[in-house]
Amino acid sequence: MIGRLKGTLIHKQPPWLVVDVHGVGYELEAPMSTFYELPEIGKEVQLFTHYAQKEDSVSLYGFLTDSERQLFRDVQRVSGIGAKIALAVLSGVSVGDFARLIQSSDVAALTRVPGIGKKTAERMVVELRDRSLPTAGPALGAGPVAHDALSEAIIALQQLGYKPVEAERMAKAVSAEGDSPESIIRKALQQALR
Structure with missing residues (x-):
């Protein structure tokens, strides 16, 4: 399975793009959210990929972020x-x-x-509704995305298995100005155990 590609962008015309990886051109279909952020042709690009095989076709999809x-x-x-x-x-x-x-x-x-x-x-x-849907995340090769402490705590609680609405309720109930994400998470989990 192909999970990620890093190479030179040699063609882009929505919804298709081609990435050259050491002489092999991978043709991918991508959403417009990825196209808006692509570099110029001839520049290096890194993409998360999804490989799909059906009875009569094989497709490769490219995404700038893992959350996409x-x-x-x-x-x-x-x-x-x-x-x-x-x-x-x-x-x-x-x-x-x-x-x-x-x-x-x-x-x-x-x-x-x-x-x-x-x-x-x-x-x-x-x-x-009851699934923990992804929230916006950083692109490959990007630095950390700036979040406030409350948002980071909510995301962490979701990753621990809490439903998004429940995670938000728990974090907001215990957060105070100046709290770190770790402090909010710790207080939310202590409150949940009571």
Whole structure:
């Protein structure tokens, strides 16, 4: 399986791009969220990838961040949704905004994404609401993303297995100005054990 590519960007025309890795040109399909951040042709690029094999085709998808790739995979787990709609989701809304739309059950906003009707949006909300959806993360090779302490604590609690809404409630209930993420997490977990 191909999980990541690092090479020279030699072609980009949405939704396709080609990355040359030591003389081998990998053709990838990518969402617009990745295209907006790509370097100029001839520059080095690193992409997370998703390899998909079907009866009659093999496809490789490229993403600038791991959170984009994870959301692409999560959306396809919804019954009746394939790669085309998953790419449309990433092209139409950010990873963090998508997670917020699902948690708030905002079906109307989801239907604004091309290819998603009301029934599909409702199915997405039902099937994804209780999952820990990815939030925006750093691109490959990027430095750490600046978050406030509360946001970092909420993300950490989600990674520990708490549902997004529950993690947010727990962190907000115990956070105080000047707390570090570690302090918020520790206090939230102590509160949960009481």
